[in-house]
Amino acid sequence: xxxxxxxxxxVAFSCLPLLPWCRGGDEAAVKGMFVFxxxxxxxxxxxxxxxxxxxxxxxxxxxxFPWGPSGRFSxxxxxxxxxxxxxxxxxxxxxxxxPKTKGRRxxxxxxxxxxxxxxxxxxxxxxxxxxxxxxxxxxxxxKTLPELKAQLGKGGSRRVVANRFLSQYxxxxxxxxxxxxxxxxxGDDNNSTILSxxxxxxxxxxxxxxxxxxxxxxxxxxxxSIQAMGCVPVVRANVPTAKGxxxxxxxxxxxxxxxxxxxxxxxxxxxxxxxxxxxYVNSYKIIRDIINNPIRSGFSETSxxxxxxxxxxxxxxxxxxxxxxxxxxxxxxxxxxxxxxxTDAVNMRIAVKAYGSNLKAxxxxxxxxxxxxxxx
Numbered sequence: 525x526x527x528x529x530x531x532x533x534x535v536a537f538s539c540l541p542l543l544p545w546c547r548g549g550d551e552a553a554v555k556g557m558f559v560f561x562x563x564x565x566x567x568x569x570x571x572x573x574x575x576x577x578x579x580x581x582x583x584x585x586x587x588x589f590p591w592g593p594s595g596r597f598s599x600x601x602x603x604x605x606x607x608x609x610x611x612x613x614x615x616x617x618x619x620x621x622x623p624k625t626k627g628r629r630x631x632x633x634x635x636x637x638x639x640x641x642x643x644x645x646x647x648x649x650x651x652x653x654x655x656x657x658x659x660x661x662x663x664x665x666x667k668t669l670p671e672l673k674a675q676l677g678k679g680g681s682r683r684v685v686a687n688r689f690l691s692q693y694x695x696x697x698x699x700x701x702x703x704x705x706x707x708x709x710x711g712d713d714n715n716s717t718i719l720s721x722x723x724x725x726x727x728x729x730x731x732x733x734x735x736x737x738x739x740x741x742x743x744x745x746x747x748x749s750i751q752a753m754g755c756v757p758v759v760r761a762n763v764p765t766a767k768g769x770x771x772x773x774x775x776x777x778x779x780x781x782x783x784x785x786x787x788x789x790x791x792x793x794x795x796x797x798x799x800x801x802x803x804y805v806n807s808y809k810i811i812r813d814i815i816n817n818p819i820r821s822g823f824s825e826t827s828x829x830x831x832x833x834x835x836x837x838x839x840x841x842x843x844x845x846x847x848x849x850x851x852x853x854x855x856x857x858x859x860x861x862x863x864x865x866x867t868d869a870v871n872m873r874i875a876v877k878a879y880g881s882n883l884k885a886x887x888x889x890x891x892x893x894x895x896x897x898x899x900x
Contacts (some may be wrong), residue, residue, distance in 0.1 A: 552612040553896035554694050554744070556633030557604065558668075559617060560660045561698035563639030563865060564751070565604045568595025570639045572621035575653035578640035580844065584831050584851035585861075588868055595619065597639060597844075599830065599851065599861045600868030603748070603807070604635065604696060606875035611694075611896055620663055621655075626671065633693060634668050636660035642703040643726050643733075650706050657699055661733055665740055687741030691900040694892070695737055698748035700726060700785070704777050705753060705864075719777055727784040731796070734788070738797040743900045745802045746878070746892055747789070749782040751866075752812045757829045758843045758863030768827070770815070782808055789888055803895045804888045805878040811870060814859055821873070823857050830858040830867060 559565050563578060570576040579595065580586075586593035588600035596602050608617060617635045618625040625634060638660065640651030648654035655663070669687075676689055708722055734745060753759060754774030763771045789804040815826045832849030836842040843863040845851070852858060856869040866874070881887045 552614070553893075554611060554613075555689075555692040556613060556631065557608060557611075557617055557635075557694045557696050558633050558664060558742075559604050559635040559637055559696045559698075560657060560664075561637040561696075561748070562641050562700075562702050563597045563637070564701070564748070565602055565635070565696065565698040566595065566597065566619075566637040566639045567602060567604065567617065567635045568619040569621040569635065569637060569655060571595040571619070572623075573638070573653040573655070576638075576640070576651065578638075578648075578651040578654065578844070580639070582847045584845055584849060587851050588855065597862065597865040598868055598871060599855050601871055603698075603871045603875040603878065606872050607696070607746075607879060607892065610875060610879040610893070620660075620668070627675075630668055630672055631675070634664070636663055637698070640702060640706065641699065642701075642707060643699055643730050644703050644707060647703045647707045650710065657730075657733055661736055664737075669740065690741035691743040693742070694744050694746055694896065695742040696746045696748070697730075697734070699750075700730070700781055701750040701753055701778070704750070704774070704781070705759075708777070709774065719780065723777070723780050723784060726781065727788070730785070731788060734802075735796050738800055743800045744895055744898070745800065746805060746895070747785055747802060748805045748874075748878075749785060749808045750778050752808050752815065753778050755812070755815055755827070756864045757827060757833075757860050760827055761842065761863070778808055782806065786888060799900065801890075801895055801898055801900070803878075803890060803892055805874070805892070806886050806888070807874045807878075809885060810874050810877050811859065811866065814870065814873070818859070823859055823869070824854070825852075825858045828858070828860070829863050830855050830861045833863050 570579045571581045580597045581593050581595045583593055613632055617633045618629050620634050620636045638655035640648040641654040641656045643657050645656045703726055752775050754771035759771050759774055786804045789802040814821045814823055818826050830852040831845035833842055834844050834846045845862045855867055858867050859870055861867045877886045879892045881891050
């Protein structure tokens with residue numbers, strides 16, 4: 525990882541238990557983050573959805589998280605948690621659906637992400653109740669934004685009226701994978717829709733959603749690519765390959781989506797969102813590099829889940845950990861904690877690369893650290 529400053533690794537590793545010095549050390553370059561997406565960045569919203577089957581509020585999830593199971597689909601942190609630490613934000617970003625997320629708790633951002641959700645409104649129906657992307661953005665616009673403006677507007681600032689204060693926040697979006705895993709490849713859509721057309725439709729909708737956030741005042745965006753879907757344990761188990769490797773047909777769909785997503789880092793800024801900045805984080809490449817050369821990255825298990833998985837007939841559908849089930853002891857050596865989601869160790873690497881990589885193949889056209897320091 526020579527292309528990433530060594531001090532970033534120190535911060536990320538030393539902040540593993542979220543100790544006090546990880547929060548609020550130096551002055552942050554941004555005021556906070558608003559997070560939208562799926563389970564890869566969900567930090568507990570689905571805990572509060574009564575009919576959701578995509579939940580991680582039970583052990584062994586959170587086995588390495590200071591407060592135990594929190595709704596994060598990991599043994600510890602997700603990439604947004606680590607990114608917040610690297611940005612020196614004073615606290616973790618709270619989940620929108622938590623009734624306590626109000627008042628001062630929203631000052632440094634809110635996380636709206638919902639496990640099982642997608643870009644399309646009907647993605648996630650297999651997992652019960654979810655908050656899709658349009659609902660997440662609606663919650664930001666209709667509930668959080670008015671409250672935040674009321675808090676900041678007590679001094680009568682014109683900046684609040686114009687929503688210019690939102691340029692001090694990062695708008696982080698990590699979604700799209702479920703539209704393939706739980707929609708295109710899971711139903712009949714792939715029988716009637718060409719993959720390229722489906723992907724073009726997805727990115728078009730996502731672009732419109734980003735434009736909506738821009739119109740509300742967002743100026744700094746971070747877009748996470750979808751991961752190597754064909755390499756996750758649940759896909760490997762259900763679509764066996766000759767050599768037990770990744771299912772490349774699934775990965776080709778991810779590559780197609782990601783290539784179009786990356787273009788938004790140029791096109792949306794130039795044409796539809798003047799004065800904005802968009803960073804594309806290639807988490808697909810970051811994870812695939814680990815899988816292709818695990819020993820170099822400090823990993824030894826790249827294909828099996830760390831936790832005992834639920835059966836296909838249970839709510840977890842063979843994707844999530846079995847409630848109260850076993851977890852492996854060498855979690856930092858595993859790429860995947862359950863059938864789909866990375867371990868804390870991988871999430872840490874994604875965030876570190878996003879924040880400080882100088883490789884445009886990993887963070888384009890700049891990294892998140894540079895984005896945070898830009899003036900708008």
